[in-house]
Amino acid sequence: MRRRIPAWLVEPLVILVAGVDIVYSLYSGNEHYDIVWAVVGVAALTLRRRWPWIAFLPTLPGALVLGQSAASLIALYTVANTTRRRGWLGAAVLVLGLCYIWPVPLDDTEYLTDSLTVVTFVYSLALAAAPAFLGQLVQTKRDLSDRLDEITEAREHERLLITQTALAAERAQLAREMHDVVSHQVSLIAVRAAAWQVSTGDPESKEAAATIRQLSTRTLDELRHMVSVLRAAGSKPTELTPQPGVDDLEQLVASSAIDATLSAEPLPDVDAAVERAIYRTVQEALTNVRKHAPGATATVRVFTEGDTIEVSVTNTAATRAVVALPSAEQGLLGLRQRAELLDGSLDYGPTDAGGWTLRLRLPGHGWQAGR
Template sequence: MTSLMGHITAWWHSGSRWPAVLLDATLIAVAGADLAFNQMPGNGWDDIVLVAGVIALAVRRRFPLAVFIATLPMPLLMGQSAASLIALFTVACATRNRWLLSGCALVYAGLTITPWWGGGDILAESAWPVWGVYSLAPAGAAVFLGQLLQTKQELSRRLEEISEVREHEQALATQKVLAQERAHLAREMHDVVSHQVSLIAVRAGALQVSTQESISKEAADTIRTLAARTLDELRYMVSLLRAGGGAGNGLAPQPTLDQLDELVDNAGLQARLETGPLPELSPPLQRAIYRTVQEALTNARKHAPGAAVRVQVAQDDGAVLAEVINTAPNRPVMPLPSAKHGLIGLRQRAELLGGTFEAGPTNSEGWRVALRVPLKTMS
């Protein structure tokens, strides 16, 4: 039984429109039954007015005050009316105007008493309290329940807002702790690991110069080269840690230049890749080139549909140049939102590597993206 009630409650609060439709149909049925059992004898026009008041409840959520006014003839023709009380309850759920609610309740009570005004008993002094309670109590109850439900809904919304604020504050606190940990790791890597790797490179260089054996020279050269490359990686990682990191800095395998062919082939564009002879590039530089080409192809696909794209990666005047140029679009361009965060990230990557980044239009109404990193920064 508890499980069934739980499923019903979950369905009722699921946001579907069917619970509201079911509730409105039930209330219309209750008002119709009340009309059928308590209707006083009258002419055909009275019946039409009474039935119209019941049917008007179907739009009570959208026009609460208008529906209440439409049901006011019902207490005048039949005394207490369930349809009018339901409409008054709906008005109380929709507004905080106490003057309006008080006026609606008094109007309903007055119309409820009016059919009995011709009797002599109602004029007796002892009968006024009874008739007052009889007319005002249902109206007061409808207003009270409507205001109570409105307050409950507002409290629920407020609790949801408080929960969202607390979750946001918790996320900010977590980010602050992570930032402090990243800063601590960056200091340790810079002050301890980088220092020791630098010493390894210096000692390996000294050994390479002082020894006469070819095997020892080759081993020392290998150690010095690996140490220098490790220092490049450490500098790059320290820069990333100090920059704040983020969700994108995961542990997934990072792309290299070997994957450029696949990236260009799967770009969904008329793109061709041109590569020249390159020296052995560090992993951070390979990642920067890959991300530059990836972002440029993405932008070309979004903002230059049907354009031809040329991707070139080669040496150029003592530097490594990664250049992506697309022609003008030959199909209508769909306006898409863009915050240019991708280009900002590419420029930051270039600065971390000691290079430059350019992005701008060409003379032929196309677009050019270029990353240039001097080779001397990798030595």
């Protein structure tokens, strides 16, 4: 990677080069009053960044009396690097070239037509044109670089749009699958559970059917909400339906079809994200108890310890045979990720009595202000 000279060092270097040129001219036998014009030209270089043309004009007398002048070449380069007027730039090159061969004895027609004079003028013009071409080259390079940046930015934007379009298509397809397959099957479960509840005479069966119907109906509501969110991808943000929180834990435990007890301390001013994390943790834990520990009892505790909110769900060992059910094995992973997003932690494992315990810990930075 090429290293550029720091901007703060460029101007002193430019002045130094032009100053060395003056010293060289002084020792080359030029008159001291000629050096004054050269010093004026060097001083004018301090204005070249802001006013290139104004900086260029004071360098012409120095070029006129001394011949080739570093100050005039530097000033002309700056003009060429900034101007868009090619005609004015050509005129500046011509004037500087004439200054380099001045004075011309206008009354000496033989001198004007001398081939050496013509060659000298051509070389002087070439010398004056060199910084102009270099400045225009740097300007063109800068323009091309800016254009490439614009093209790169446009391509990045286009790539982002393509990605968003692909994601929107995938979300729409996922929404269709959830609506056409999952929602349909859950609806059948709810209908069959309702029919079972009406037809059975066994109180325990009737209660189980009611629980299944209630859970199926709630699942359908959540599925419909998820489908609406997926289908709204790429449009304006939609208002989300109220999400369950700590106040809904009692109903969740009561409808879990598990012999479970709830002990929940009041939590002051808990963030909505914290409430959802607590609710989803208890919901997933109770679901796992139903799936993996039939007949077990469970204890749900929500409490504070110092500046930490803790949620624990502990169940006893299963009392009935475990029925194998399909599982994506993503529930606990999702809970742990949700906890980590809130700077918390999730631990789980077997108990000494053969049961299972799950513990969620969340920092209290979101609720300390309301205590």
